[in-house]
Amino acid sequence: MAENNQIIFDVQHLEKAFGDHQVLKDINFSIQSGEIVSLIGSSGSGKSTLLRCLNLLEVPTGGDILYHGQSILAPGFDLNKFRAKVGMVFQQFNLFKNMDVLHNCTVGQVKILGRSQKEAEEIALTNLEKVGMAPYRNARPRHLSGGQQQRVAIARALSMDPELLLFDEPTSALDPEMVGEVLETMAELAREGLTMIIVTHEMAFARDVSSRVAFMNEGVILEMGSADQVINHPQHERTREFLGRYLGK
Ligand SMILES: Nc1ncnc2c1ncn2[C@@H]1O[C@H](COP(=O)(O)OP(=O)(O)OP(=O)(O)O)[C@@H](O)[C@H]1O
Numbered sequence: 001m002a003e004n005n006q007i008i009f010d011v012q013h014l015e016k017a018f019g020d021h022q023v024l025k026d027i028n029f030s031i032q033s034g035e036i037v038s039l040i041g042s043s044g045s046g047k048s049t050l051l052r053c054l055n056l057l058e059v060p061t062g063g064d065i066l067y068h069g070q071s072i073l074a075p076g077f078d079l080n081k082f083r084a085k086v087g088m089v090f091q092q093f094n095l096f097k098n099m100d101v102l103h104n105c106t107v108g109q110v111k112i113l114g115r116s117q118k119e120a121e122e123i124a125l126t127n128l129e130k131v132g133m134a135p136y137r138n139a140r141p142r143h144l145s146g147g148q149q150q151r152v153a154i155a156r157a158l159s160m161d162p163e164l165l166l167f168d169e170p171t172s173a174l175d176p177e178m179v180g181e182v183l184e185t186m187a188e189l190a191r192e193g194l195t196m197i198i199v200t201h202e203m204a205f206a207r208d209v210s211s212r213v214a215f216m217n218e219g220v221i222l223e224m225g226s227a228d229q230v231i232n233h234p235q236h237e238r239t240r241e242f243l244g245r246y247l248g249k
Pocket residue numbers: 018021023041042043044045046047048049050169199
């Protein structure tokens with residue numbers, strides 16, 4: 001983990017268009033190590049696109065993203081090294097179906113980080129224990145619930161020793177009774193000081209766990225501040241309206 005208060009990402013005038021559709025407009029913010037930043041907002045407001053630009057799953061069409069002061073868009077930027085440091089947890093878990101849980105958590109370590117199988121297994125087991133999934137180390141993903149699969153996906157991401165984790169609606173594909181177990185796992189990581197950027201519709205979670213919250217509306221960050229500022233005392237009518245739907249305000 002990086003030292004606290006170091007700027008990891010500096011997003012400058014970021015734009016993203018799909019054809020004529022301008023999805024992100026002049027986005028500016030930075031992320032320091034140790035922060036937990038939640039991106040909230042209506043469906044289609046650009047949250048996932050923003051998150052996906054941060055690890056170049058989507059290529060910005062304007063502006064820049066600096067990672068420790070270096071543009072990730074610059075020619076020669078070491079994308080493989082960067083991707084190993086910036087982990088991602090997806091809505092649909094994306095586990096390898098033909099591998100058991102342990103193998104899911106070791107394959108990247110061996111292939112990308114060059115660790116030995118033995119070392120990779122030790123690290124994987126530590127992380128599987130952390131998310132409560134070590135007893136399922138030999139199971140195939142299809143034999144696990146959605147919540148269990150997502151916890152394995154988190155253990156897999158952690159096993160790469162990321163500097164920060166990006167979460168793209170990690171509980172949206174889950175049955176309601178499984179949401180809590182994944183959110184609790186994420187809250188524990190937050191307590192441990194992992195830097196996290198989270199796209200979520202779980203407003204109570206965002207309020208309780210985030211150091212900062214960004215409310216996105218039609219491709220812009222309408223307001224960004226502490227969870228208390230944005231969720232408990234929103235400045236914009238649009239934010240109040242949105243939160244009212246979720247929190248019954
Ligand atoms: N690959 C793509 N090609 C074309 N349009 C896209 C693509 N990805 C996203 N979009 C469009 O960009 C807009 C923003 O989508 P995005 O998924 O970022 O929103 P979101 O705020 O994450 O929404 P949700 O909460 O529903 O996931 C939407 O209008 C979407 O249709």
